[in-house]
Amino acid sequence: MSSRVVITGMGVAAPNAVGLLNFEQALRNGESGIRFFPELKQLNFTCQIGGKPQIPEDLLKKYFTPLQLKGLNSSGIIYGVISGTDAWQDAGLEIDENAPADWDSGIIFGTGILGTDKFREAIQLIDQGKTRRLGSTSVIQTMASGISAYLGGILGCGNQVTTNSSACTTGTEALLMGFERIRSGQAERMLVGSCGDHGPYVWGGFDAMRILPGKYNEKPEEASRPLSASATGFVPGSGAGALLLEDLDSAVGRGAKIYAEVLGGEINSGGQRGDGSMTAASNEAVERCITRALKNSGISAGEIDVINGHLTATNRDSTEILNWTRALGRRGNEFPFINSLKGMTGHCLSASGSIECVASVLQMEKGFLFPNINCEEVHPEIQELISEDRIPKKKIDTEINILAKASFGFGDVNAVAIFKKYTP
Structure with missing residues (x-):
């Protein structure tokens, strides 16, 4: 194997665009994906705005079977599966549920808090004595490694399939962990990335810390102001990004498109x-x-x-x-x-x-x-x-x-x- 690691596929579900082409256009145009959420106002949040990818129902059906969608209530898993699947296919790799496990490909896909809405739903049912109504996916939607488990099954990866969690460092850490696994010769390809849920049960703690802006609720697109003299706090967001890392020899051997090289x-x-x-x-x-x-x-x-x-x-x-x-x-x-x-x-x-x-x-x-x-x-x-x-x-x-x-x-x-x- 080569000692060089390259990026051969990417996918994204961001507040300002879903899908790589849409995301590139949003970047070029400086488009904001920050919006007002009436629910946050009803819950007396100081900051009533946030970033949430827009996922229409017809798009969901492209990534999940009707059975998978039944009872699916984890936004992080939805964003992660969309971006991860897109990155895999963008790299020119096939998805074949009848193929054997791909022993050379693995996944490191991180998260912070996963399945918060599913947790809330489960807690309510348990407190009402209706445990049997939880459904068969409540565990996988609320365990931290639920996102890597979903992707591992969809893509058939047989190498390391795991989840990391290091707060806001998670996604970049996952990339470097995947890079090291390829560099050490333990894998040819690693799908790396991270995801995060949206909503009041994720964002509430930050609102309580008073580190979110509260004076831009009527003009949400102006609220997030990095590097600015008028910055008053960060706006909470959610979504997922994914990159397919690959050993250079493998990428060149199959004629893959190469976006960039990871030096370290x-x-x-x-x-x-x-x-x-x-x-x-x-x-x-x-x-x-x-x-x-x-x-x-x-x-x-x-x-x-x-x-x-x-x-x-x-x-x-x-x-x-x-x-x-x-x-x-x-x-x-x-x-x-x-x-x-x-x-x-x-x-x-x-x-x-x-x-x-x-x-x-x-x-x-x-x-x-x-x-x-x-x-x-x-x-x-x-x-x-x-x-x-x-x-x-x-x-x-x-x-x-x-x-x-x-x-x-x-x-x-x-x-x-x-x-x-x-x-x-």
């Missing part, structure tokens, strides 16, 4: 020591994660063209930029271009890393930078660190050779992945 990356934790905590990343850990990602990928700081940041539209945005400048030793107009998808999708929590990895690779493959919407006025602390023209306000057509994607999660956990434009 780093996963670490700050241990909640020093300035790190359960909810805030250790600055030292973030800097170490970035520098180790570069070392592991065999590149220098000066080679990075673009950063797709974590950048949630909170007061941590300026701290994140500071950490990047320290780790890269680049400031002002020497700093790479940087953008955040969360202005368009909100913060999709456990799904954010994978959706943003898909967006990052699309930028690289298609040669453009999507805009940082709602960032009319850059935060003054960020202006002191980097030139404002490093933060695109409109789509820019440009060649991208190397892109760094970062995710930082609750629990003081970090992941940075390095993508490179593919050259034979």
Whole structure:
């Protein structure tokens, strides 16, 4: 096997678009998928908006049998199956339920909280003494590995099939875990990604923490403002993203399309020591994660063209930029271009890393930078660190050779992945 790992397929179910072509168009146009939810108003949420993929009934029937749809009440599984199946087929791989297990292909598909609505439904039935009415899928819809189990059965993967969970770092971590499995020779292909449920039972805790914006309920598309001086908190979102990673020899041997190469990356934790905590990343850990990602990928700081940041539209945005400048030793107009998808999708929590990895690779493959919407006025602390023209306000057509994607999660956990434009 080659020591090189490439991306041969992608799929996405994001708040602003479902499907790869639709998603690319939404990125180019800077389209927001953040909407007002009357249910949140009825429940007295301060923040009554969020990001939720729009999945019509006829689309559901393309991915699930009538039997599978019966009693299906887990939005995360729905988003994950759509994006994962799309990535598999986008890679030119077949789905044949009569074929034997594919021992060379595996799945690492993460989540944070799965099946919250199914849990609520189950709790109500159990409390009413109606346990027998739970249905045969209540367990698989509420276990964390339900998403990888669904995909494993649909695709017939016989290699490692598992689920990871590391808060907002989940998707990027899954990608790096799959990368390492291929690099170690234990698999030829790994479907990697992450998903997250939507709704009040997922978003309520964040509303209680008062870290969501409450003054944009009547203008939801303006609410998520990464890097901006007027940012007042992150908008919660949901969805899923998926990427098919493959050993280069395997991809070339079957004539697969190659989107980009994964050079490597780093996963670490700050241990909640020093300035790190359960909810805030250790600055030292973030800097170490970035520098180790570069070392592991065999590149220098000066080679990075673009950063797709974590950048949630909170007061941590300026701290994140500071950490990047320290780790890269680049400031002002020497700093790479940087953008955040969360202005368009909100913060999709456990799904954010994978959706943003898909967006990052699309930028690289298609040669453009999507805009940082709602960032009319850059935060003054960020202006002191980097030139404002490093933060695109409109789509820019440009060649991208190397892109760094970062995710930082609750629990003081970090992941940075390095993508490179593919050259034979």
